[in-house]
Amino acid sequence: MDNLQILVAAPVFSVQLLIDGILVGAVFALAAYGMALVWGVMNIINIAQGEFVILGGYVTWAVAQAGFHPFLGVPVSFIALFAVGWILYRAVVARVVDRDLFISILATFGISILMQQVMNQVFTADVQTAQSGLGTLFLFEGQVTVAQIKIVAFVFALALGGALVVFMRRSRLGKAIRATAQNARAARILGVDTGRVYAITYSLNAAICGAAGALVVMIWVIQPFIGLAYTVRSFMIVVVAGLGNLAGVVAAGLGLGAAENFAGFILGAEFQTAFIFSLLVVILLGRNLRLRRQRRVLR
Amino acid sequence: MTSLTTRVGMLAAGLAVGGLLAAGPAMAKVEGDTIVFGAAVSFTGKYSTNGKHTKNGYDLAAKRLNDMGGIEVAGKRYNVKIQYYDDESTPARNAQLAERLINQDGIKFILGPYGSGPTKGMAPIIEKYKIPMVEANGASRSLFNKGYRYLFAVLSTSEQYLAEAINLAAKLSAAEGRRVQDLKVAIAVENDPFSQDIRAGVIDDAKRWGMRVVIDDKLPKELNDMTATLTKVKAVKPDVLVVSGHSKGAALAIRQVHEMKVDVPMLAITHCEAADVIGKFGAAADYTLCATQWDETMSYRDGWFGSAGDYAKTFQAAYGYVPPYQAAESSAAVLVWADALKRAGTFDTEAVRDALAQTDMQTFYGNIKFDETGKNIAKPMVLRQIQNGKLVPVAPVEFAAKKTIFPRPMWSER
Numbered sequence: 001m002d003n004l005q006i007l008v009a010a011p012v013f014s015v016q017l018l019i020d021g022i023l024v025g026a027v028f029a030l031a032a033y034g035m036a037l038v039w040g041v042m043n044i045i046n047i048a049q050g051e052f053v054i055l056g057g058y059v060t061w062a063v064a065q066a067g068f069h070p071f072l073g074v075p076v077s078f079i080a081l082f083a084v085g086w087i088l089y090r091a092v093v094a095r096v097v098d099r100d101l102f103i104s105i106l107a108t109f110g111i112s113i114l115m116q117q118v119m120n121q122v123f124t125a126d127v128q129t130a131q132s133g134l135g136t137l138f139l140f141e142g143q144v145t146v147a148q149i150k151i152v153a154f155v156f157a158l159a160l161g162g163a164l165v166v167f168m169r170r171s172r173l174g175k176a177i178r179a180t181a182q183n184a185r186a187a188r189i190l191g192v193d194t195g196r197v198y199a200i201t202y203s204l205n206a207a208i209c210g211a212a213g214a215l216v217v218m219i220w221v222i223q224p225f226i227g228l229a230y231t232v233r234s235f236m237i238v239v240v241a242g243l244g245n246l247a248g249v250v251a252a253g254l255g256l257g258a259a260e261n262f263a264g265f266i267l268g269a270e271f272q273t274a275f276i277f278s279l280l281v282v283i284l285l286g287r288n289l290r291l292r293r294q295r296r297v298l299r
Numbered sequence: 300m301t302s303l304t305t306r307v308g309m310l311a312a313g314l315a316v317g318g319l320l321a322a323g324p325a326m327a328k329v330e331g332d333t334i335v336f337g338a339a340v341s342f343t344g345k346y347s348t349n350g351k352h353t354k355n356g357y358d359l360a361a362k363r364l365n366d367m368g369g370i371e372v373a374g375k376r377y378n379v380k381i382q383y384y385d386d387e388s389t390p391a392r393n394a395q396l397a398e399r400l401i402n403q404d405g406i407k408f409i410l411g412p413y414g415s416g417p418t419k420g421m422a423p424i425i426e427k428y429k430i431p432m433v434e435a436n437g438a439s440r441s442l443f444n445k446g447y448r449y450l451f452a453v454l455s456t457s458e459q460y461l462a463e464a465i466n467l468a469a470k471l472s473a474a475e476g477r478r479v480q481d482l483k484v485a486i487a488v489e490n491d492p493f494s495q496d497i498r499a500g501v502i503d504d505a506k507r508w509g510m511r512v513v514i515d516d517k518l519p520k521e522l523n524d525m526t527a528t529l530t531k532v533k534a535v536k537p538d539v540l541v542v543s544g545h546s547k548g549a550a551l552a553i554r555q556v557h558e559m560k561v562d563v564p565m566l567a568i569t570h571c572e573a574a575d576v577i578g579k580f581g582a583a584a585d586y587t588l589c590a591t592q593w594d595e596t597m598s599y600r601d602g603w604f605g606s607a608g609d610y611a612k613t614f615q616a617a618y619g620y621v622p623p624y625q626a627a628e629s630s631a632a633v634l635v636w637a638d639a640l641k642r643a644g645t646f647d648t649e650a651v652r653d654a655l656a657q658t659d660m661q662t663f664y665g666n667i668k669f670d671e672t673g674k675n676i677a678k679p680m681v682l683r684q685i686q687n688g689k690l691v692p693v694a695p696v697e698f699a700a701k702k703t704i705f706p707r708p709m710w711s712e713r
Contacts, residue, residue: 003531006531006534006535010534013530013533013534016530016533017526017527017530020526020530021526024524024526126546126573126574126575127546127547127549127550127574129550129554129579131579131580136558136559136560138560142560142711143533145558145559145560147555147558147559149558216523220523220524220551220554221523221547221550221551221554223546223547226521226522226523226547228521229521229523260524260527261526261527261530262527263527264516264526264527264528265527265530265531268515268516268517269487269516269517269518269519269525269527269528270490270516270517270518270519272519272527273519
């Protein structure tokens with residue numbers, strides 16, 4: 001508990017953990033939003049979420065290697081991963097979209113393994129990163145240091161999230177996606193081409209992950225086999241926030257980022273993930289209790 | 300009836316062949332005036348790059364020995380030949396190939412494979428048949444706590460990888476007139492067997508000097524962020540930060556220490572070369588200490604290759620690239636065999652095994668002397684510091700070309 005005392009004695013380090021956590025939480029929230037979209041509309045839990053993120057990172061890395069600024073990688077990864085998502089939907093996901101959840105989990109699990117191995121072949125297992133060339137922001141007389149790329153990533157993530165909300169609310173396609181999510185059969189009767197909606201939803205998710213991956217490669221490092229961390233975080237966030245609740249996803253994403261940092265600081269890095277999962281169990285239990293109480297009132 | 304006689308005949312033939320094999324070379328595998336060594340090295344699969352370095356190292360040493368007239372055993376000179384198999388980067392295959400080398404090919408002297416996993420695959424087999432093996436590329440501590448008698452390793456084992464950093468910090472601080480017991484050590488290593496070996500070595504040495512370990516974080520396998528650990532480093536201000544998490548750990552540490560402007564007097568990591576931290580991060584990687592088994596500027600020398608620098612030149616001329624330490628230590632393993640066979644003066648495997656156990660020599664790769672578990676205790680790990688984008692050997696101080704820049708300059712002064 002020595003570490004807790006440090007935080008009490010020098011609260012400035014709490015600020016450091018909080019800011020860092022919130023900034024990177026936005027990137028997690030982005031990937032989680034994509035997962036919620038596919039889950040809500042197609043009833044598919046996409047296990048390959050993390051691999052989409054990593055592949056997006058590699059696209060941006062390739063853009064940077066080609067001599068362009070990695071910021072350009074964000075739209076390029078978005079578009080490239082949209083195409084990848086489309087191909088994967090037509091080749092695999094379309095065949096399992098109406099089957100039960102277990103089949104689609106297996107299918108996307110297969111996609112995830114395949115993508116890892118292909119990335120390993122193409123990009124090798126070496127660790128890669130893209131340098132944005134941005135500096136560091138100093139707060140509180142230099143005691144709190146924030147990498148400017150994290151702030152940029154935060155803004156990118158929020159802007160993309162905002163654009164998605166507008167797209168879902170205003171555009172015809174967005175409305176069709178929401179209609180399909182509510183009741184696919186009714187939407188089909190009313191003339192929505194649900195097959196196309198599914199394809200676009202899945203590709204859109206891949207594209208969102210691609211953009212998230214572009215931010216990840218600029219903030220941290222990527223490697224073909226570390227996608228799982230992003231899949232797990234997305235899953236957590238969606239479970240906590242629920243489907244179709246964007247504000248919840250954002251709040252859960254930011255909260256998760258901060259909670260992880262505090263857990264890592266106080267308990268040690270080895271308990272960072274364990275703490276997050278324990279938190280998930282507590283939240284689910286708490287929610288269950290609350291629902292039970294409501295049911296009692298209804299009765 | 301005919302089938303029965305056929306079967307009996309086959310059985311008899313089988314027994315005869317079996318008997319022949321059993322009665323095979325009771326002495327070592329020596330064809331005329333050539334000693335044949337056996338090796339199962341990865342030519343394909345995930346270790347294939349390092350497998351190639353290993354084979355090149357073995358071949359270069361064998362060629363040098365032959366050019367110099369071979370190995371002298373009991374007054375007669377023998378040439379060296381190496382029989383290779385591809386282990387496909389699969390440890391289980393190494394066990395099969397060890398059987399094959401020993402039983403079918405009659406090999407009695409074995410050179411190790413690349414990597415701790417494959418070496419672990421071979422060790423029990425050579426132990427079963429009491430066939431000595433000198434290996435150069437299996438560093439895991441777990442190879443040396445099983446009581447193996449026939450396994451000898453020329454390289455420094457994994458717990459030594461960063462322990463030298465602790466000694467260096469102690470010596471440098473003492474030279475500055477600081478009390479060594481006041482030094483604080485922070486450890487952030489991945490939660491895998493290799494990195495935990497490293498941690499154990501660092502903790503042992505910190506204890507020996509009476510230093511305090513103030514951070515002891517185990518990084519997760521899917522490591523993607525070190526912010527929490529590094530914030531702790533900023534808070535408790537240790538004098539030494541040790542990071543080991545394979546390539547991604549190295550890259551993340553350099554990146555985030557720079558971005559968060561974490562000031563720590565000494566930062567020591569593994570996998571600098573594999574992660575290409577200089578190429579990726581440029582000046583941000585400066586002053587980092589990187590662990591390596593060997594460096595061509597060290598002042599070791601021997602009668603076969605000359606100095607470490609001479610070896611590097613010979614290797615470069617033969618294969619067209621700078622020798623990585625995996626190649627150097629592989630060459631050293633062949634030299635250890637040459638030395639031991641000469642001292643044994645016989646091909647009797649027990650006598651040769653005892654001669655190996657008594658090895659005490661200097662090679663271009665470093666000093667070699669085995670303890671009772673078979674690991675080399677005479678060669679320390681080398682630490683190289685990144686200075687102006689170049690890896691410069693700075694420790695062990697006795698053999699290193701340059702001085703450590705310590706403490707690292709503050710980020711605000713760079």
